[in-house]
Amino acid sequence: MTTAPLDKTMPLGRVKLSHTAVFWIGFCAVMAVLIVAPLVLPEFWRRFLTEILIWGLLAMSSDLLIGYTGMISFGHSAFFGLGMYGAAAALLIVSPANLWLAILFGLAGAAAAALFVAYFSTRLRDIYFAITTLIFSQIFYVIIFTWTPVTGGENGLIFTRPHLSIPFLYDARFTSSTMHWFVLAIVAASYLFLRRVTQSPFGMVLQSIRENEARTRAIGYPVQLYKIVAVMLSGLFAGLAGVLYAVQNQFAAPDFVYFITSGDTVIFNVLGGIGTLVGPIVGAGFFQLMRELLSRLFGDQFPYLIPLGLVFIVMIIFLPQGLLGFARRWLNR
């Protein structure tokens, strides 16, 4: 799948702004909206928005692989899950519950999983990579599901939410607003970081791998090494999303490690637009909104995945650039 070429300039009336300027203006505008949001939204929607951001982070991490390196991974549920369980471990073992320790443990867990998966899967091309990542996420699922004494098995783990503590500055319980801002800060920082990565020489090599792996290797790049780093980076941010989810919801469950979560992630990617970093967040938002909408219109039991699944299929066939790509083209007319 290829991404649409980026416009270098965007005419705005008579003023031609550089691409970077447009980006920062847009970014600040969106951030402003997201910062103000919890102040005006009712409780339910506040949490809803926060969850969208978390899923968006997960999808964004996956986009690094799908959109930029051309590798479809079904293994993100493992990274997400291990981030979740890692955080759970920190929050259950260490007392008093420490937010940053939770993040540390979660990232460590996700990194370990990512290294393991990367080592085996990256030696395979395309289709085999997708299948093996799927199988690895299932391996983790089985381990977590059956190792009840450590992981709580089927029932998962419940724990308390740590305080939001910034050393020397602040220490209090999370409110849904501060939780939202915390998540927003992390997601925004992650986005900017990943954006920097994709625009760096490293990111260029990844895209070259996507375009033509054989040629990239022939030029002399250690392709497998790049792939491993890509998987690890991707896994780290997926794990971060898992930590955030754990902190927000105060539980960890094996369901999230089942490969369906990876599948959902891929759906967010396709819906929003592969290779855009922002697209997956949009996709996650669209998906969750649609789901909420459909269940409100037609009741809880409505199989919202049927229409959403159909939209997904239609988009792959007719709109492979995703919603964002479609909007981009529509705006450029």
Next chain:
Amino acid sequence: MSAAADNAEPLVRVEDVHTYYGKSHILHGVSLTVGAGEVVGLLGRNGVGKSTTLKSIMGLVRPTHGTVVFDGETITGLPPHKLARRGIGYVPEDRRIFRLLTVMENLRTGLDRRGVGEDKRKALLDKVFTFFPILAERRNQAGGTLSGGEQQMLAIARAMMLEPKIILLDEPTEGLMPRMVSQIGEIIDLLHRERVAILLVEQNVPLTLAASQRVYFMEKGSVRHHCAASEIDINDAVIRQYLGV
């Protein structure tokens, strides 16, 4: 040039065909004709677009411009399997026989068609086994176990199973021993006597001049010269111009 070719509507008419491989503009307006039952040669250096011309006729690549007319019907853009059924046989440059299928099964891919009854099957197989006795001997052997020359014969025999009106032959003598090369010449003559038209792409000039009624010369993606085979010989300046190093 024969008067007959001028007056009668040719079996194949290629008109101003442009074809791309990705972004590479390979054919820059190729035009040629092949009359019914005629053997026409297509000569030129490597890479000028001879194979691509055949592929454009066969529908294996889609021309971006121009038309191909076969037997009065415009066939540009039709998928290859429809063209094969209409009577265009294709023998590609690397033979491409089905290596894991037996000789018999290879032949069956062309033989298993609608409208071929038991009698016709037997007749076609008999004809092909008479042309190529070695294939009869090896009929249950896997295609991949045949020698280069035998594979070439199988590739031609396979195309004959389609009862084609024209066979597109791409460099049949490439990689063959001299003894086999002359055998190819005999096969072309046999097919000509059966009134099968042939568009022959070749690097082997003497064979082509001997077998063909007319020849085209291609350079850089288009036809540059066209004459009767009888008008020139191997020492002609034309040959050196379009085929020399």
Next chain:
Amino acid sequence: MDAVSHFLHAIPVDLIIIQTVNGIVTGMILALIASGLTLIFGIMDVVNFAHGELFMLGAYIGVVVIASTGSFWLALVISSLVVAILGAALQVATLRPLIGRDPLNTILVTFGISLVLQNFALWNFGPVARKIPEPISSSFTLFYLQYPWYRILIAVLSAAIIGGFWLFLKYSRFGVWIRATTQDRVMAQAMGIPVPLVYTGVFALGAAMAAASGVLFAPLVGVNHTMGLDWVLKAFIVVVVGGMGNLGGSIAAAIFISLLEAYATIWVDPSQAVIVSFVVLILTLLFRPTGLFVPTPK
């Protein structure tokens, strides 16, 4: 000598034989599912994520047919036919437009199809598992167990279907078309073989085989909307271990893996026994990535 005989006594020979039989039975069903999957991949490079759902739908259609006609055999036939048609329709509608595009697209599309089919089944049939009665309920004594004849029947029928399919591939006209297209798609077209039709036909065949396995397997477990998920994973492992596109390899791998898992359940919990197949996969990927049962690594 004492230690040796003590060791020999500790091996539960009767259990091993029972598990061997069980392993072969499961293996044959897995082989039938995996055959369809590997065939589809071998000929058109499509990784059919929805294969497990075709299996599941086959089982459900079987439930419906048995409920209205009471005949297991009719259920088998009708279910295979219906799913074959559905498969053909799916291929034409969603996969044909993707021919020529990056093959990763087909993974995504078939994944989407699997989601839709799964949720459709959940919505239509509800979350409660259905059951199909076995067509023959007699059993024979195997050591201390009453072993159901039906299980043997499944293995035999699966083998028969696979065998019939192999004959079809080898001798029939469409079989030659399939084999030619698998080897050289372009040349097959140049020989007049209608390749788009062959693709649709193969997908339909694979779907039919998945549906048949679903009906055959249904009496052993409950039929519910998630039954496809576990099987599709196992089937993928089998296909990779056997060598993608390699029919014989898949069958061998299916039986091999099922036997190993069956033996593993002697000592560990079944939900953990699946790790065996994962380990086999990892080993295969490390040492013989083209497939354990492929004669010579390419």
